[in-house]
Amino acid sequence: MPAAKKNIAISFLGTQLDHRKYSDRWTKWRPNVALCQQHDLVIDELILIHDNHSTKLAKLVTEDIAQISPETTVTPEVINLHDPWDFEEVFGSLHSFAGRHHFDTEKQNLLIHMTTGTHVAQICLFLLAESRHLPGKLIQTSPPNRRSTHSMPQGTYQIIDLDLSKYDKLATRFAEEQAEARDFLKSGIDTKNQAFNHLIDQIELVALRSDAPILLTGPTGAGKSHLASRIFELRQQRGGLSGNFVEVNCATLRGDMAMSTLFGHKKGSFTGAASDRPGLLREAHKGLLFLDEIGELGPDEQAVLLRAIEEGKWLPVGSDTPVKSSFQLIAGTNRDLRTDVAEGRFREDLLARINLWTFQLPGLAERREDIAPNLDYELRRHREKTGNTITFNKEAQQTFLDFAKSPKSSWRGNFRDLNAAVTRMATLAPRGRIRTEEVEQECERLEQSWLRPGSEDDHLAKLSDFLPTDAIAEIDPFDRPQLAYVIETCRQCKSLSEAGRKLFSVSREKRTSTNDGDRIRKYLAKFDLSFDQLSQ
Structure with a gap:
């Protein structure tokens, strides 16, 4: 015993x-x-x-x-x-x-x-x-x-x-609070993408347990600014911050005004400095400072920002006396700052300071399963902003979702594109009901806005007019530009012979027999296409 x-x-x-x-x-x-x-x-x-x-x-x-x-x-x-x-x-x-x-x-x-x-x-x-x-x-x-x-x-x-x-009740309560925090960061959107949900779980833990800088990376329109403001509101609720949320897009800061905007200046320090200016870092005291597109900062601003992060103090423009501010920093960028460091555009020591917690936000095209709940969210936002309740009819909503989830939808602007699409359809919808007509017009408008001549999206758009999505998916990426070019040329010509003369204008000069129309016919047949289909 x-x-x-x-x-x-x-x-x-x-x-x-x-x-x-x-x-x-x-x-x-x-x-x-x-x-x-x-x-x-x-x-x-x-x-x-x-x-x-x-x-x-x-x-x-x-x-x-x-x-x-x-x-x-x-x-x-x-x-x-x-x-x-x-x-x-x-x-x-x-x-x-x-x-x-x-x-x-x-x-x-x-x-x-x-x-x-x-x-x-x-x-x-x-x-x-x-x-x-x-x-x-x-x-x-x-x-x-x-x-x-x-x-x-x-x-x-x-x-x-x-x-x-x-303690089951305590454990349940803490789990509920954590779920509430995650839901808050997602703005109540019932997201389905597992990778994104795991990312939000990590951000929720870091936001409530650490005051260290956070770096949000990802393409333009992926929601970095919105997420930063939600982190601020969450920390306010949980007692972590008592100051203001201060946001600035560093790409808008140019020349001498960049230093003054961020770090403040003394009266008379330069032409036009009629009074003291505190600067955004001091306005963020005990709050949260979001520096979007931080990679756009110049070398001088980077140096002063590094000191402000490390020591909590810096010299305003024209001042010999340092000022202090304590703030939570969130930085955003759509660039690879490691490449900028290697090419001398960004300070390596500054990247080391802001790179403790880095979270890569995926674009909307990487989260197509989340388009439906985000569509509902955008309709709610439109109602809150305008006071008008707008809904889809069932067929129209399915048509939009089929388009939004298809490979030809690149969502270049990410959630900004989705917000703009909902705003346009809601504005044009008669009697607060979005119909198939509004959806089809919007899908065409989005496709045109995403096209870049000679790009993969351009090729896919031309192919999608004549081939179903599953057939396009079976064509090698190497062959898609060629087929798209042949289709576009055939559509501009009145006959196979004319199309052949354009497509084989160089090689036909070196041959004694030229049956270029037949060559095109056989080429199109490989993809179950005909000249008559293309010329209609």
């Missing part, structure tokens, strides 16, 4: 509660003595923390515990604190104490007495227990009620286990 675990208690000497008149010490409640005189709890060792000024009281308490609980060994632990209300000093001392002691949880039950010591000491013990630096449970002792007539009042005790996995 395995030996019973020993109960080891850690406690501060109570310089007030443990200190009683010598004659009253057996009739008055003393927390450390009471801890060792509980009938159903044997303390095998009490580690009693005190300073040099309380050695005499510690000796008396040790002697009294020996009388009422001879099985308890009292081990003095001297910790001298210059200021027992200085959190950093107290936590550092207790952290060192925890590091000096090894507690074997297989053989020992560690109990951390929370009744004595300053509130700062109690908080520090709680944190060390919660982080498992002190792998034990909390114990709280209480004096007996006033009606007790017991000659040796031991009072009561309560043990608190910080293993939250044992």
Whole structure:
């Protein structure tokens, strides 16, 4: 039969509660003595923390515990604190104490007495227990009620286990709060893309646990600015930030005004500086600063920003006195900053400072399963903005989703394109109902806006007029530009012969027999196409 675990208690000497008149010490409640005189709890060792000024009281308490609980060994632990209300000093001392002691949880039950010591000491013990630096449970002792007539009042005790996995209601509540935070960051959109949902889970954890800079990367229109503002609102709700949300697109900062806009200036520091200007970094004090397109900053701005991040201070333009500001930084970019560093356009040390937490936001084309819920979200936004409730009829909505999810929809502008599409269809919809007519017009408008002459999208658009999507998917990317060019040439010609003369104008000069029309007919037949189809 395995030996019973020993109960080891850690406690501060109570310089007030443990200190009683010598004659009253057996009739008055003393927390450390009471801890060792509980009938159903044997303390095998009490580690009693005190300073040099309380050695005499510690000796008396040790002697009294020996009388009422001879099985308890009292081990003095001297910790001298210059200021027992200085959190950093107290936590550092207790952290060192925890590091000096090894507690074997297989053989020992560690109990951390929370009744004595300053509130700062109690908080520090709680944190060390919660982080498992002190792998034990909390114990709280209480004096007996006033009606007790017991000659040796031991009072009561309560043990608190910080293993939250044992508390179903607490675990459920924390899970619900985490789900609420994730839902908030997604603006209530029921996204289906697993990679995106996992990304939001990570961002939620980092946003609530870290003040370090966050770098959001991804294509233009992927939602970096919107996500930054949601992170700010979430941190405001959870008590992390009390200042403002300040946003600036660094691509709009040019010349001398860039330094002034970001870091402020003194009156008279340059022509036109009629008064002091605080700058955006100071406006973001105790809040969140979002620098979108940070890769567009010039070298001087990068240097000052680096100092502001590292030291929390910088020199405004024209000033010899540094100013201070404490803010959360989120940076956004659609560029590969590593390439910019290699080519000398971006400071490597600045990238190292903002690259601790980097999250790559996918474009809409990479999240086609999320188009439907985002479509509903855009309709809600339109209603909130205009006060008009707009809906799709069933056929129109399916037509738009089929188009939106098809390979020919590139979504170059990402969510900006989707927002613009919904705005246009909602504006043109008669009686608040988007019909197939509005959808078809919008699909054509989007396709035209995405086309770039000679691009893959251009080739796909030309092929999609005559071939189904699954047939296009079976054509090698190498062959698509050629087929698209043949189709476009045939559509411009009145006959196969004319198309042949254009397509084979060079090679036909070197041949004695020219039957170029037949060559085109056979080529088109490989793709189940005919000249008559193309010329209609």
